[in-house]
Amino acid sequence: MAGGNTDDLVLYCHPISYYSRRVLMILEEKELKYKKVMVGLDGQNLQPWYLKINPKGEIPAITHGDRNVYDSNAVIDYLEESFPEAKRLLAEKGTIEGDKVQRWRNRINDIGIEAATTGCIMFREMYAKDAGTPPGMSKLITERKKATMRLCETLTEKFPEYAEFYQTKLKRFRDNSELMNGERGMQEVERRLEEMDTILNEMENQLQETRNSFPDGDHWFLGQDFTAADVYLAVLLDRLKYLGLAHHFRDHMPFLTAYLDRLNQRRSFRLIVSEMSRFFRLMMFRKLIAGVKKMALPVAGLIAAVAAAWIYVYNYSK
Ligand SMILES: N[C@@H](CCC(=O)N[C@@H](CS)C(=O)NCC(=O)O)C(=O)O
CATH class of the missing domain: 3.40.30.10 (Glutaredoxin)
Known part of the structure; x- marks a missing residue:
């Protein structure tokens, strides 16, 4: 510790x-x-x-x-x-390094990651064909949103002291669902992705600048030290990879491409990656079990029907 x-x-x-x-x-x-x-x-x-x-x-x-x-x-x-x-991980406030870390944290926060995430899952065919998220996520998200909205109504009645909070959440969910729908939803995703491309370009330039300052040694995003800005960038790049948006930087932005590969050297990064994969595997397993359970009754019915038919035919053919 x-x-x-x-x-x-x-x-x-x-x-x-x-x-x-x-x-x-x-x-x-x-x-x-x-x-x-x-x-x-x-x-x-x-x-x-x-x-x-x-x-x-x-x-x-x-x-x-x-x-x-x-x-x-x-x-x-x-x-x-x-x-x-x-x-x-933040460097001293008021120093050049500290201000730089803070500026990059803010800049990465400017990326509309919620809209990009929901949009790429909902319109996977358009934007994110090579996504690492399990298939069926868009159906799951739509169902989950509806269930959460129903839950907000139930909780409003059950806990009136939080009624205002639940109704505000409900309104936000409704507004988001409306925004992420059809043509308008796609325009919103495109707008967010264009903004993101600008920021990715700025990050590529920053990485090149850092590389020029440390031509011989290992370096991270802003220098030799791994900072909170690296953490924000790492989580962002991994999210883009999972959403199937890695082509927004992979190959034509060599510094960001190499940076993402280098992140695998860090235990903290490997941990967040493996936790997410484990969660997705568990999700798929649960889906499989639910499917098997659903199938169990019709299959049992079919076996019973075949057995009954066989007994009937056997008895009458004597
Ligand atoms: N600005 C917040 C955003 C947190 C946030 O939006 N978290 C999402 C999950 S990644 C969430 O809790 N969503 C559920 C909801 O908004 O009801 C932060 O930086 O922690």
Whole structure:
């Protein structure tokens, strides 16, 4: 354990959540001791017990003793301040390096990752043919959205003290579903992808600049040290790969391409990648079991019908 009292540090997260993965990677880079609690995005994040931790009902969040901190950016700042003996990932505030890390964190936050994610899953054929997400995700997401909207209605009645929160969430879900529909949805995705391309270009230039400053040695995004800006970039690039959007940088942006390959050297990166793959495998397995269960009754019926027919024919042929 590196610095500070981490005995009561708890991370509330989900293996496929973009923002959770940032915090997870930071905790691993800092080698802090923590407990992980998985919060299902199928509505666990909307339950009153979780709203007491994060009143926005979003993941990630952390609890540390009697403190609750939410929003990945705020959590990362908190971890840096609270465990000064652990590895530094933000560089000193007010220094050139510190300001640079902050500027890149903000710039990466400018990417409309939610719209790109939903859009590429919903319009997979258009934008993301080589996606690593399991097939059937768009159906799953649509069903899950409907279920979450129904849940918001149920929870409004069950917990009137949170009624305003649930109705605001419901409105946001409805607005998003409307926005991500048909022609208008595709235009929105395209607009977000164009904005993202601009930022990817800026990052490619930054990597080239860093490379020029360290022509002989290993370097990361902004220099020889691996910083929080690297974590934001790593999570972004891995998400693009999974969405089938790697062609937005792979091959024609050689610095970003090489950077993504080099990330595999880091244990923290391998961990977030393997957690997500494990989750997808589990999801596929559950789907398979559900399919088998569904098939079990008709198959049993068919066997019974064949057996009955055989007994009938056998008896009458005597
Ligand atoms: N700005 C927040 C965004 C968190 C966020 O949007 N998390 C998503 C999962 S990646 C979530 O909880 N979505 C569920 C919802 O909004 O109800 C952060 O940086 O932590």
